[in-house]
Amino acid sequence: MNNDRTRIIHRRTPESAAMVANVKRASAITATLNRLTFNDAEEVRALFSELIGRQVDERFLLIPPFYTTGGNEIRVGKNVFINQNCTFYDLGGLDIGDDVMIGPNVSIITTGHPLEPSQRRAVTIGNPIVIEKNVWIAAGATIIGGVTVGENSVVAAGAVVTKDVPPNTLVGGNPARVIRSIGEDEETIRQGN
Numbered sequence: 001m002n003n004d005r006t007r008i009i010h011r012r013t014p015e016s017a018a019m020v021a022n023v024k025r026a027s028a029i030t031a032t033l034n035r036l037t038f039n040d041a042e043e044v045r046a047l048f049s050e051l052i053g054r055q056v057d058e059r060f061l062l063i064p065p066f067y068t069t070g071g072n073e074i075r076v077g078k079n080v081f082i083n084q085n086c087t088f089y090d091l092g093g094l095d096i097g098d099d100v101m102i103g104p105n106v107s108i109i110t111t112g113h114p115l116e117p118s119q120r121r122a123v124t125i126g127n128p129i130v131i132e133k134n135v136w137i138a139a140g141a142t143i144i145g146g147v148t149v150g151e152n153s154v155v156a157a158g159a160v161v162t163k164d165v166p167p168n169t170l171v172g173g174n175p176a177r178v179i180r181s182i183g184e185d186e187e188t189i190r191q192g193n
Contacts, residue, residue, distance in 0.1 A: 097133035103140070111126045156172030159173060165178075
């Protein structure tokens, strides 16, 4: 996918050196963060804010461990929950909206490499991922660069999302496909009315 937000970084360039330096910075911060527990929520918020370079709100909750390659391209809305053992490769840019819930073992990967064997080690490609408001990404899901997950949607456990997810839908499978719409009547169903 080539769009105006795609980042292409060639090996042995100043941009590549900056990327490697940022990976080292992120590794040091996450090593400290990953020694914390659920009871250290305030310290986790402080370290995550340092990692992404902006303050998260007081309702942000992350359960370590957490892994990232950079962190400085992650933007997080209000009241976001990230369960344990998640991996975010954020070079392409990762925007997470308000009220998003991310289950355990989720991988959000904005980066990749060319298919051509001669170019794989020479180039890193970053494509943005946008997770809109009130999305739930269930356990073990993987989201690939260039994707937008629409507002109120659910990504089923183990799904591999390679294309945009429309708002108000449940997607699942590999590659993920729309299973059904999610409507306002869901609350009525849960209440047994």
